[in-house]
């Protein structure tokens with residue numbers, strides 16, 4: 294509801310903040326924040342992805358950054374309404390510094406700022422050629438020897454990586470690398486995205502046959518080019534593959550398929566990378582200034598070492614190697630693991646007449662897709678949200694506006710509602726012996742994803758097969774060994790198997806750094822992903838942001854990009870802006886470079 298009083302109060306508070314910033318009075322500025330307060334900055338002031346918690350951290354950041362960033366100005370976004378509910382005034386803002394324009398969001402409680410989000414959306418003087426700045430395409434008039442658009446593209450493609458080195462090399466051309474490539478193209482950052490697979494989209498095509506996205510279409514759009522209105526809610530994997538391939542082409546991403554990165558080394562003297570790649574049988578050395586690892590959080594397979602793996606006579610596959618159920622009708626399959634992939638794979642195998650057993654070693658968070666869509670995502674990412682005027686950008690920024698420290702508090706009631714709504718379902722599931730959890734603190738799916746990117750299944754039907762016994766379940770049991778023809782559990786239970794699928798997840802992305810650069814550099818940058826929440830698989834100390842993602846790392850000129858489609862879309866902007874600023878030689882001053890607390 295529009296409330297002019299609330300708007301006036303919010304603007305008055307921002308005016309006082311602007312004055313304190315102009316006066317370089319950091320103490321006064323920080324006192325405009327509540328005792329419990331958060332300032333999340335995406336590149337605008339910190340040239341980092343950083344949440345400051347508490348007045349002291351805010352004052353420290355301002356003291357360090359303000360000279361470089363000034364003049365800084367925040368004001369209400371006049372296109373948006375200011376809302377007041379439960380004693381909190383919420384408002385969209387526009388923000389400007391010396392180098393960038395952006396926006397954000399503020400929540401005000403008892404007259405002081407509780408949460409503030411500031412984001413860079415464009416660099417001054419380096420705005421994207423969009424809207425009124427879009428290229429003409431046709432050059433009207435007559436000029437001898439001019440090149441067509443296509444000829445220019447061909448020339449660029451011919452020179453890049455040979456006569457001209459890219460400023461940025463993106464290793465990995467899945468959805469992450471492709472979205473980043475599109476942003477770099479728009480920003481005029483010289484780049485190549487390489488992938489060892491033959492076609493953009495093969496990352497999805499090569500996954501198991503039954504896979505459909507678990508997240509709905511409204512959550513999944515790529516930058517610049519949203520899916521059309523007839524796009525399925527949960528896109529089948531091959532459709533996503535085709536979309537990525539089309540997108541790569543029309544967004545003019547400089548994409549080298551069938552190109553394997555063999556190794557990379559940072560040349561301190563020349564301040565550039567030396568990256569050896571094999572492209573269609575030819576070995577090339579590329580010399581980019583920056584390297585982005587977009588090699589996928591779900592790329593480095595975790596396969597547990599189990600005694601007897603060399604003795605077992607049947608097939609063994611990691612879930613990423615399992616293409617589908619077709620050849621397993623009538624066969625006995627043991628799937629180790631009980632998360633998304635395990636459930637999807639078990640269900641598809643059962644549909645094709647296999648005898649399937651799922652081995653659950655630790656508890657899993659289960660949320661039914663319908664409930665998640667309605668209660669968890671519906672306000673931001675749904676047809677209902679779109680009908681109510683919600684845009685993808687606004688939804689992304691709303692999500693970003695909640696500091697991670699308090700996000701779990703907002704999620705707990707959501708999952709309490711889901712638990713209540715689906716109480717009978719959960720009761721039946723637990724009655725089978727299935728070990729269920731809602732995260733260490735009851736905060737459910739998103740927090741588990743942000744903290745550890747594992748440990749959940751969005752139920753699209755497989756749970757019913759567990760409940761009615763169609764998928765056999767062995768829960769809470771460790772595996773002793775594999776015999777020639779069975780998986781043997783520690784309690785002596787033998788599970789005869791023709792195929793064992795290890796749906797056991799993936800390792801940290803810095804494992805790729807160890808493989809391609811060195812263990813030393815992998816240790817220098819440390820673990821990738823997680824918040825330091827001190828919950829299962831996300832050890833403390835608290836870090837406030839996801840480790841190493843989309844921001845400067847301890848290794849100069851080395852970056853990580855990835856995540857789900859929502860994150861790839863949203864955070865590719867901030868990563869691209871950071872790279873653009875460096876290409877243009879802007880005086881980038883990074884605040885609060887993250888410390889390394891865990892190696893992997």
Ligand SMILES: Cc1cc2nc3c(=O)[nH]c(=O)nc-3n(C[C@H](O)[C@H](O)[C@H](O)COP(=O)(O)OP(=O)(O)OC[C@H]3O[C@@H](n4cnc5c(N)ncnc54)[C@H](O)[C@@H]3O)c2cc1C
Pocket residue numbers: 464465466467468469470487488489490496497500504505506507508552553554555587588589590591592634809854855856857858859
């Ligand atoms: C089964 C499954 C279901 C998922 N469902 C969803 C979902 O519904 N919604 C969602 O948003 N996310 C989902 N995800 C998570 C995530 O979005 C996907 O894993 C997605 O593919 C990640 O994109 P990416 O670009 O970060 O990495 P990837 O798609 O894994 O791409 C990484 C690329 O790097 C390449 N590469 C690696 N090493 C090299 C090298 N040395 N040289 C050259 N290339 C290299 C690989 O070939 C690969 O193509 C799912 C993941 C899995 C495994």
